[in-house]
Amino acid sequence: MHISVIGAGLIGLSCAWRLARDGHRVRVFDSSAEPREASWAAAGMLAPHHEADHDSPLWRLCAAGLERWPGFLQELGMSPRDADWRDGGGWIRATDLADLDRLEASLRWLRATGTDVLRLSAGAYARACSVAAPGVGALWLPGAQVDPRLVLPRLRAACLADGVTEHLGAPVTAIADASLSLADGSTHATDAVLLASGAWTPALAALTGTQLPGAPVKGQMIRLPGPCHLRGFIRQDHRYLMSRHDGSIVVGATMVEAGFDRALDPSASRALAAWAGEAVPALAGQTPSEAWTGLRPRLASGLPAIGRVRQGLWVATGHFRNGVLLAPITGELVADLIGGRQTAALSFDPVIAGS
Numbered sequence: 594m595h596i597s598v599i600g601a602g603l604i605g606l607s608c609a610w611r612l613a614r615d616g617h618r619v620r621v622f623d624s625s626a627e628p629r630e631a632s633w634a635a636a637g638m639l640a641p642h643h644e645a646d647h648d649s650p651l652w653r654l655c656a657a658g659l660e661r662w663p664g665f666l667q668e669l670g671m672s673p674r675d676a677d678w679r680d681g682g683g684w685i686r687a688t689d690l691a692d693l694d695r696l697e698a699s700l701r702w703l704r705a706t707g708t709d710v711l712r713l714s715a716g717a718y719a720r721a722c723s724v725a726a727p728g729v730g731a732l733w734l735p736g737a738q739v740d741p742r743l744v745l746p747r748l749r750a751a752c753l754a755d756g757v758t759e760h761l762g763a764p765v766t767a768i769a770d771a772s773l774s775l776a777d778g779s780t781h782a783t784d785a786v787l788l789a790s791g792a793w794t795p796a797l798a799a800l801t802g803t804q805l806p807g808a809p810v811k812g813q814m815i816r817l818p819g820p821c822h823l824r825g826f827i828r829q830d831h832r833y834l835m836s837r838h839d840g841s842i843v844v845g846a847t848m849v850e851a852g853f854d855r856a857l858d859p860s861a862s863r864a865l866a867a868w869a870g871e872a873v874p875a876l877a878g879q880t881p882s883e884a885w886t887g888l889r890p891r892l893a894s895g896l897p898a899i900g901r902v903r904q905g906l907w908v909a910t911g912h913f914r915n916g917v918l919l920a921p922i923t924g925e926l927v928a929d930l931i932g933g934r935q936t937a938a939l940s941f942d943p944v945i946a947g948s
């Protein structure tokens with residue numbers, strides 16, 4: 594089958610790669626000649642348990658998503674160093690007793706699921722994560738991290754090596770039953786279309802007459818020069834810090850609903866830098882060496898949509914804060930669904946997501 598994937602972020606590329614490996618003829622389309630949207634902006638924290646406090650299909654998908662990463666990197670031929678991969682988990686830091694109570698509830702539930710989770714006193718946290726300010730205590734949870742900016746080019750190269758062709762630099766402007774039209778005037782025949790266009794997927798779905806309500810959530814991040822080497826990432830509510838291999842520290846992230854505005858907010862950078870200095874005193878007073886934003890794809894349901902919309906039309910989007918974590922498993926799910934293989938346990942029906 595000839596399949597057109599719209600979107601060359603981590604989701605589109607990981608689907609394209611699996612589909613090509615299944616023997617389909619795959620072409621990837623992207624508006625940009627050098628795609629650098631959410632997948633490039635992301636921190637790369639792979640943290641299925643850090644926001645979970647009850648059983649849900651999304652938590653199960655995220656937990657399964659983490660398990661796929663080591664094999665995914667191996668298949669890409671990337672060593673841990675190539676991807677800046679670390680699987681030492683991460684901490685959730687509590688700064689007051691109310692925080693600690695909330696963490697206790699997560700701890701009890703996660704332990705009941707068999708998840709390997711540790712509760713650390715302030716002193717034990719300070720010793721385990723030697724550069725961190727103690728707060729009042731912390732949880733340690735399994736998880737991992739990668740640098741998406743290192744993985745993206747390797748995934749793209751793997752797609753090309755497996756026969757995927759690219760049409761970059763022109764947005765898709767119309768989708769008919771058996772063809773796509775682009776802003777550069779070209780038309781491309783296709784048997785099936787996969788919408789994997791991140792925050793822009795609701796607009797593309799509308800071109801097909803499909804309602805998939807959703808809106809982008811802007812995230813701003815900064816890099817502090819460090820050098821500082823953390824043992825695992827540190828989280829506190831929506832904010833987190835993680836080390837890159839060069840000793841720089843990536844600090845994220847804001848959550849702003851402002852349509853497709855991607856402007857940098859200097860006050861947000863200052864607030865992130867100040868929080869980083871509070872969580873890790875060695876970073877206090879550092880000036881960001883880089884700041885950037887990205888648009889997280891969030892659907893109204895709050896869940897991803899992965900599956901068939903109708904004959905010849907598929908979707909993989911709405912990964913919101915977990916698109917890096919879920920990229921390998923989404924590629925597998927989409928290839929299994931299009932290939933008619935059983936995936937019911939982990940499927941996220943786009944019809945439900947859009948309703």
Ligand SMILES: Cc1cc2nc3c(=O)[nH]c(=O)nc-3n(C[C@H](O)[C@H](O)[C@H](O)COP(=O)(O)OP(=O)(O)OC[C@H]3O[C@@H](n4cnc5c(N)ncnc54)[C@H](O)[C@@H]3O)c2cc1C
Pocket residue numbers: 599600601602603604605622623624625628629630631632633634635636637638639763764765766789790791792793794797811812813814845846886887888889890909910911912913914915916917918919
């Ligand atoms: C600041 C920030 C931090 C994050 N941190 C993490 C993290 O630590 N861990 C994690 O798991 N997730 C994280 N995420 C979420 C994750 O980045 C996203 O969920 C994921 O990257 C979405 O991938 P995608 O391929 O769907 O979208 P994108 O990477 O945005 O790709 C969509 C592509 O579609 C293209 N496109 C759009 N419209 C058209 C059109 N009309 N025609 C052709 N092409 C089109 C775009 O050009 C773009 O390249 C973060 C996101 C942000 C913004």
